[in-house]
Amino acid sequence: MAGLLALLSAFCFALAAALQQKGTFTLAARGEAVTGVKTLLRLVLVPVWLLGTLVLLLGYVTQAGALDRGKLVVIQPLLVMTIVFALPLGRWLTGQTVVRRQWLGAATVVVGLSLFVIVGDPDSGVSTPDPTSAYVIALVAVSALAVLAIVLGSRGGASMKAAAFGAAAGLWFGLSATFTKPTVDQLHVSLSDVLSNPEVYGLLGFGFLAFVVQQLSLATGQLAPAMAAVSVCNPIISVLLGVALFDERLTRPWWHVLVAALALALALYGAVSITMANQERAVPGADPPPAAPEPAAA
Numbered sequence: 305m306a307g308l309l310a311l312l313s314a315f316c317f318a319l320a321a322a323l324q325q326k327g328t329f330t331l332a333a334r335g336e337a338v339t340g341v342k343t344l345l346r347l348v349l350v351p352v353w354l355l356g357t358l359v360l361l362l363g364y365v366t367q368a369g370a371l372d373r374g375k376l377v378v379i380q381p382l383l384v385m386t387i388v389f390a391l392p393l394g395r396w397l398t399g400q401t402v403v404r405r406q407w408l409g410a411a412t413v414v415v416g417l418s419l420f421v422i423v424g425d426p427d428s429g430v431s432t433p434d435p436t437s438a439y440v441i442a443l444v445a446v447s448a449l450a451v452l453a454i455v456l457g458s459r460g461g462a463s464m465k466a467a468a469f470g471a472a473a474g475l476w477f478g479l480s481a482t483f484t485k486p487t488v489d490q491l492h493v494s495l496s497d498v499l500s501n502p503e504v505y506g507l508l509g510f511g512f513l514a515f516v517v518q519q520l521s522l523a524t525g526q527l528a529p530a531m532a533a534v535s536v537c538n539p540i541i542s543v544l545l546g547v548a549l550f551d552e553r554l555t556r557p558w559w560h561v562l563v564a565a566l567a568l569a570l571a572l573y574g575a576v577s578i579t580m581a582n583q584e585r586a587v588p589g590a591d592p593p594p595a596a597p598e599p600a601a602a
Contacts, residue, residue: 306374316363318389327353380542416571474537
């Protein structure tokens, strides 16, 4: 059940991204392109973007349900399927170009994740990290990496910016997921118990931060690198945090650990290959690239 909820969540995230990007294209075609955080507010007046946001919220709910029933180190890697779902949805909704190498990358993701799910069997772990100072160390380290990705990505072209901002969003989404698990556990007790614990504010805060950065990533018009970066960084950081904070480990038997690690690496390789094969999609209404100078007359 947890695995099915995770796959449903991945589909919702992919559909939400395609719909939200369609919303940014709608604004760009009007000459009101999203170019920064201040211009993001324009999107709330675009119906298709709002629809995408509702689908995204559904994805969060199904992800929380999956984390409530399963382990972080298994559930989060299944979200790599987001990029697999995003390829046909992006081609259909926003006219993205999908080349043969990207379809092969998607098939690689499916094979790798299938093997990972078959052999992955983590120990039970804990519901809340002890000591809680581990949370502080994790959020500082992850946030530093995310900020570095944003700074470096801002200096590159559209594909690089999409991937870098997507990576930052993926890191913060992964961090948000670590707060989701204890929050759902507290929700089983009472709503007042949830509101009295800091985890819910970490969930909402980092989730919102990741949401904003992802919108800037999608505004570049490059869906494949944006979603592939999210799909790679989210599970990587989630697995690391699951091991470090919740003591979730793939330990029995030893060869399961080896096969699971190789399978996850294969899935992540497929996601990266999708990014590398990306063909840039021009944003509607954007200025065309300058024409090459004509050769001088002899």
